[in-house]
Amino acid sequence: MTAQSTQIHPATPAGAPHFHFQQGVLHAEGVSLEHLGKTLGTPLYVYSRAALATAFTSYLEAIGTHKVLVCYGMKANSNLAVLKEFARLGSGFDIVSGGELARVLAAGGNPAKIVFSGVGKQAWEMQAALEAGVKCFNVESVPELKRLSAVSTELGMTARVSLRVNPDVDAKTHPYISTGLKENKFGIAIEEAPAAYQLASSLPGIAVVGVDCHIGSQITEVAPYLDALDKLLKLIDELAGLGIELKHLDLGGGLGIRYDDETPLAPKILLDKVFAQLQARGYAHLELVLEPGRSLVGNAGVLLTTVQFLKHTEARNFAIVDAAMNDLMRPALYEAWHGVLPVVPHSSATTLYDVVGPVCESADWLARGRQLALNEGEIIAIESAGAYGFVMAGNYNSRPRPAEVMVDGDHYHVIRQRETFEDLIRGESCLP
Numbered sequence: 001m002t003a004q005s006t007q008i009h010p011a012t013p014a015g016a017p018h019f020h021f022q023q024g025v026l027h028a029e030g031v032s033l034e035h036l037g038k039t040l041g042t043p044l045y046v047y048s049r050a051a052l053a054t055a056f057t058s059y060l061e062a063i064g065t066h067k068v069l070v071c072y073g074m075k076a077n078s079n080l081a082v083l084k085e086f087a088r089l090g091s092g093f094d095i096v097s098g099g100e101l102a103r104v105l106a107a108g109g110n111p112a113k114i115v116f117s118g119v120g121k122q123a124w125e126m127q128a129a130l131e132a133g134v135k136c137f138n139v140e141s142v143p144e145l146k147r148l149s150a151v152s153t154e155l156g157m158t159a160r161v162s163l164r165v166n167p168d169v170d171a172k173t174h175p176y177i178s179t180g181l182k183e184n185k186f187g188i189a190i191e192e193a194p195a196a197y198q199l200a201s202s203l204p205g206i207a208v209v210g211v212d213c214h215i216g217s218q219i220t221e222v223a224p225y226l227d228a229l230d231k232l233l234k235l236i237d238e239l240a241g242l243g244i245e246l247k248h249l250d251l252g253g254g255l256g257i258r259y260d261d262e263t264p265l266a267p268k269i270l271l272d273k274v275f276a277q278l279q280a281r282g283y284a285h286l287e288l289v290l291e292p293g294r295s296l297v298g299n300a301g302v303l304l305t306t307v308q309f310l311k312h313t314e315a316r317n318f319a320i321v322d323a324a325m326n327d328l329m330r331p332a333l334y335e336a337w338h339g340v341l342p343v344v345p346h347s348s349a350t351t352l353y354d355v356v357g358p359v360c361e362s363a364d365w366l367a368r369g370r371q372l373a374l375n376e377g378e379i380i381a382i383e384s385a386g387a388y389g390f391v392m393a394g395n396y397n398s399r400p401r402p403a404e405v406m407v408d409g410d411h412y413h414v415i416r417q418r419e420t421f422e423d424l425i426r427g428e429s430c431l432p
């Protein structure tokens with residue numbers, strides 16, 4: 001069975017070295033995923049602690065002795081245990097809301113390593129971030145700059161500010177996750193940035209410290225980053241001419257991972273080129289900030305789900321599973337591709353399946369057109385589900401959100417309980 005299963009399935013799932021077959025059973029590190037699914041129930045998110053550390057270390061190794069702050073783009077996976085792990089490894093955090101700020105603080109993250117991004121920051125969120133002492137606000141518009149000035153002045157504080165500029169480069173990724181083009185809602189157009197910086201320098205309660213951009217997600221090429229960097233450095237030159245000196249340059253996140261057959265962009269490949277460009281342009285002294293999300297967690301997690309029914313219709317074969325679009329939204333939202341792997345492969349006689357959930361929407365699918373050998377009742381793993389998985393989960397169709405588990409060597413820890421019916425109706429009440 002072992003030999004046969006390694007023939008039909010790769011020994012290691014794509015890009016996820018901490019998930020591998022042992023005696024014919026898919027494991028996360030030393031823990032059987034079949035055991036986890038049977039013991040804790042499905043749908044179930046399973047993360048590997050070692051995979052988180054490996055991904056973070058790949059950044060540290062690429063950074064070497066350069067002055068770089070990695071701020072984990074935590075919207076990719078904001079479970080407290082995940083945040084605590086990155087905090088322990090020395091990471092900072094890129095937050096996009098007051099809720100994310102509260103999570104970082106609850107996980108013991110260092111506020112002085114927080115950058116605050118997002119196009120719609122509210123006054124209360126600005127106040128909370130100022131009081132926490134965040135490193136910097138990544139400001140995305142002139143009205144935001146004015147609101148921030150008013151909030152910090154009122155508190156008698158100073159907000160350190162970086163303007164998020166939109167360098168108008170094509171990240172060559174899915175339109176829904178491309179953010180650096182002119183038509184996107186994000187950032188300040190680079191042509192308008194000098195005027196915005198002059199305004200920022202003149203406003204009370206604002207200290208200009210940096211510049212940033214984030215051009216998109218799941219990027220697998222170096223060129224868009226280097227184009228963006230080039231435009232940012234030209235802007236920094238221009239600002240110096242206006243007497244505005246910056247301390248840091250933030251290149252955002254966006255490095256892609258392997259879902260299928262992509263060749264991910266390794267941090268070292270990117271950073272070697274970035275350091276060379278900074279050196280050549282006389283900016284080796286600038287602190288570099290990075291905001292990687294997906295590349296730190298995407299392949300550190302899988303979603304386990306149990307096959308409920310195999311439904312054969314004239315047009316299609318459906319594997320109806322107990323996970324759905326409310327648990328993992330990426331396929332419905334971006335037509336994203338996730339690998340599907342039975343946790344105990346048993347046969348080489350495959351059928352072409354659409355893997356779908358029980359939710360009453362045609363968009364409720366997890367994988368389409370896959371050759372799989374499946375039995376009712378067996379557990380399958382949806383791969384590369386560590387990023388933008390649980391964080392996007394909801395309760396549509398009154399479905400409780402899944403539990404989350406962190407594997408650590410031969411042990412595992414439930415890091416979020418499965419929701420109950422009581423959780424679903426908490427806060428609701430009927431008329432008297």
Ligand SMILES: *Cc1c(COP(=O)(O)O)cnc(C)c1O
Pocket residue numbers: 073075076094117118214216217218252253254255291292293294295
């Ligand atoms: C989402 C986001 C990130 C992280 O992006 P990844 O593609 O997951 O690396 C970083 N910075 C900002 C501003 C973001 O919105």
